[in-house]
Amino acid sequence: MEGILKELEDIVGRRYVSASPEEKYIYSRDQGLQEPHDPDAVVLPGSTEEVQAVIRLANRERVPVVPMGGGLVLSGLTIPQKGGIVLDMKRMNRIIEVNETSRYAVVEGGVSQGVLKAYLERRHPGLKHSLPDAPPVATIAGNVAIHGSGHLSQSEGGFHSEMVTGLEAVLPTGEAVRLGSCSTVPGWFSRAPLPDLAGLFLGWNGTTGIITKIGIKLFPKPKMEDILVYMTGSVDILPDLIYRITGTEMAEDMVAAISPKPDWLRGFPILLITVTANSEEEMAMKVGIIRESVRHYYQTMESGFMPVPPYMKSQFLGAPLKDLSKFADVMKGGGFEYVGSIMPVEKLPGACSAGLDIAEKHRVTCSMGARVIGRGHCMMFFNAYAFNRADEDNMARSALALEETNRATLELGGIPWKAEAPGQQDILRKMEPGTIQLMNRIRSLLDPNGIMNPGNWEAR
Ligand SMILES: Cc1cc2nc3c(=O)[nH]c(=O)nc-3n(C[C@H](O)[C@H](O)[C@H](O)COP(=O)(O)OP(=O)(O)OC[C@H]3O[C@@H](n4cnc5c(N)ncnc54)[C@H](O)[C@@H]3O)c2cc1C
Structure with missing residues (x-):
């Protein structure tokens, strides 16, 4: 690597290349x-x-490259399984453009959720983007590269990858390409009506290239928000509750949760419904319509809306949801990973x-829930499994629980999201051979030397 390190320094500057043991240690792992x-x-x-220039060099020398944003994916997708860069x-944290009228922002590939949020609050207070509940240092590109979702789950298609209006990406052979309207005319307003090549970079876990710029939809930011908390003793009614409430189209975000924290909610399924409005009248109308849609349940069954005092509402409102980090650290000791499964409601x-069952079998702490x-x-x-890194037994049991959850997800008819490498293998074993062949053909066409994030999405 010595000659390569020198060349890398020539490209980005000495300050921005490191092969020191300390840096290697930090970049060798994540929280999972x-x-x-x-x-x-x-x-x-x-x-x-x-x-x-870095990619051309890596491609010439057959050195693996692993793109990384905030490094918060938790499932090891930024761990360099085969070494390399x-x-x-x-x-790359510049905000290039905000188009107020067509409601999109163009940002560089390293812009974090927190930076875009703060920028919009300061300069475009009438607009917002959809944030995941990840810590604010998570990047917009890293999140769409794995089909993330967030607090505008009820908008558009719901997934953040559906909110991408255009991409600039560097291919594994070093060419830069633009995808979407920005490939043809100056604006970054839409992927349609062109062939949708942006899909080659969405959900691929950084195995097809580096996203260097991204166009992302912005949404009007209503003046007020409120939270409705529906509590029930039975998870069985949740799908129908969700069906009825989503049918009203009045919510902005909806999350079901069964969590060990806060203590007073332990074991109770709750539905958190975020509603936004521009006036008290609009809010009252939306809340009224939502309540009406599930009247049948709260009149006849042991469930209903919980009165939430104002000081408690702040625990459920705002993005990212700060209390989620508390669940992540419920065991103390800094370990956290979750199986997120995309599945039917x-x-x-x-x-x-x-x-x-899995949590009980492996004696692990698990919080569960669903973003609709x-x-x-x-x-x-x-x-979500929180574990103590200093406790090997706790880690081993959590790893078994995680593996079993991946398999249970597929058996139930769902697909593990942002799956770690072994989980990807579980998915690929169930996938149609024709689909795997197509993925492999695309990979080898784009990346003939197999340098991009190797070890991921590789059918064995
Ligand atoms: C407490 C907590 C709550 C969370 N809540 C949510 C949530 O509500 N919704 C959600 O979606 N996620 C959530 N996450 C998961 C994760 O943190 C986020 O999805 C996050 O946005 C990932 O972004 P990142 O920048 O950290 O990506 P990274 O971890 O850096 O990378 C993720 C993947 O994208 C690839 N990648 C990164 N940058 C690029 C690039 N520029 N070009 C090409 N590929 C790239 C990487 O190689 C990797 O495969 C949560 C995590 C935590 C810890």
Whole structure:
């Protein structure tokens, strides 16, 4: 690597290349349960041209490249399984354009959720983007590269990848390409009506290239928000509750949760429904319509809306939801990983009971829940395992629980989301051979030397 390190320094500058043991240690692991693996170098490019030059060099030398944003994916997708270069995108943090009228922003590939949020609050207070509940340092590109979702789950298609209006990407052979309207005319307003090549970079876990710029939809930011909390003793009614409430099209976000924290909610399924409005009248109308849609349940069964005092509402409102980090650290000791499964809403009760069985069998702490995507078109069901890194037995049991959850998800008819490498193998074993062949053909066409995030999405 010595000659390569020198060349890398010539491209991005000495400050932005490191092969020191300390940096390698930090970039060799994440908060989850996947085995650490050292990179050979960490590189922070500052522009698309620098990304291109790094990739050309890596391609020439057959050195693996792992793109990284916030490194918060938790499932090891930024761990360099085969060594090589971790390409940390955080220096590419410029917001290039905000189009107020057509409601989109164009940002560089390392812009974090927190930076865009703060920028919009300061300069475009009437607009917002959909944020995941991940810590704010998570990047917009890293999130769409895995089909993330967030607090505007009821908008558009629900997934953040559906909110992408255009991409600039550097291919594994070093060419930069633009996809969407920006490939043809100046604006980054839409992927339609062109062939949808952006899909080559969405959901591929950074195995097809580096996203260097991204167009993302912005949405009107209503003046007020409120939270409705529906509590029930039975998970069985949740799918129908979700069906009825999404049918009103009055909510902005909807999350079902069964969580060990806060203590007073332990074990109770709750539905958190976020509603936004521009006036008290609009809010009252929306809340009224939602309440009416589930009247049948709260009149006849032991369930209903919980009165939430104002000081408690703040725990459920705002993005990212700060209390989620508390669940992540419920065991103390800094370990956290979750199986997020994309599955139909009607599978929610089955997923809950499978999750409880797995948690009991392996004696692990598990919080569960589901973010409802779109108008109930599917959900991201999470089984979140917090563990203590200093406790090997706790880690081993959590790893078994995680593996079993992946398999249970597929058996239930869902697909593990942002699956770690072994989970990807579980998915590929169930996938139609024709689909796998197509994925492989695309990969080898784009990446003839197999340098991009190797070890991921590889059918064995
Ligand atoms: C407490 C907590 C709550 C969370 N809640 C949510 C949630 O509500 N919704 C949600 O979607 N996620 C959530 N997550 C998961 C995850 O943190 C987010 O999805 C996050 O947005 C990932 O972004 P990142 O920048 O950290 O990606 P990284 O971890 O850096 O990368 C993710 C993947 O994208 C690839 N990648 C990164 N940058 C690029 C690029 N520029 N070009 C090509 N490929 C790239 C990487 O190689 C990797 O495969 C949560 C995590 C935590 C810890």
